[in-house]
Amino acid sequence: VREAVVSTQSTGPGGMLITGILLAFYKSPLEIFLGQWLNQSFNALVNFTNRSGDKPLPNSVILTAYFTATSFATATSIGMNKVLGGRGPPVVSRFVPFMAVAVANMVNIPCMRQQELKEGVVVYDEEGRKLGQSSVAAQTAITKVTISRICIAAPGMLMTPI
Numbered sequence: 001v002r003e004a005v006v007s008t009q010s011t012g013p014g015g016m017l018i019t020g021i022l023l024a025f026y027k028s029p030l031e032i033f034l035g036q037w038l039n040q041s042f043n044a045l046v047n048f049t050n051r052s053g054d055k056p057l058p059n060s061v062i063l064t065a066y067f068t069a070t071s072f073a074t075a076t077s078i079g080m081n082k083v084l085g086g087r088g089p090p091v092v093s094r095f096v097p098f099m100a101v102a103v104a105n106m107v108n109i110p111c112m113r114q115q116e117l118k119e120g121v122v123v124y125d126e127e128g129r130k131l132g133q134s135s136v137a138a139q140t141a142i143t144k145v146t147i148s149r150i151c152i153a154a155p156g157m158l159m160t161p162i
Helices: 002-006 008-024 029-049 059-084 096-112 114-119 135-159
Strands: 121-124 130-134
Touching (some): 029 059, 096 114, 096 135
16 A cells, blocks of 8 residues: 555656646745645655665654655755745745755765665666676666656646746
8 A cells, every 4th residue: 555655656646736836825934835845755754665775764754854844845946946036037936845856866876875875776687687786777777766856846846826
């Protein structure tokens, strides 16, 4: 059941719901904090469930990734709202939640998958034989996952305000 709720397939539907919340409630610091807390809670579960490898991840790593990403997302939202507050067209401030989500993804995913960066991921040949561990493969995979998660969020968060 856990995998069904937080699997990669749930990123779309769960993200759509959270996107609506982030776009509707973005003005006050409390709204920002609650929206980003909800978003990062969901993201941390998805990232944890979909990480590579079978080694257990220490609770300290999970909590550090979670709190760091939530802090960065909240700080980005609140900071950008203060910088943009009243300057320029109001539609510009509607893009602040996307900026916060992008920053949080850039923090959360590498933090949650730091063991892979340190130890590498198992690499197999076409016939399924283990070739060894690769840190380069881990870096490439984590970069692609981070970019794809930002791209997944982009249409709903960038087109809706327009």
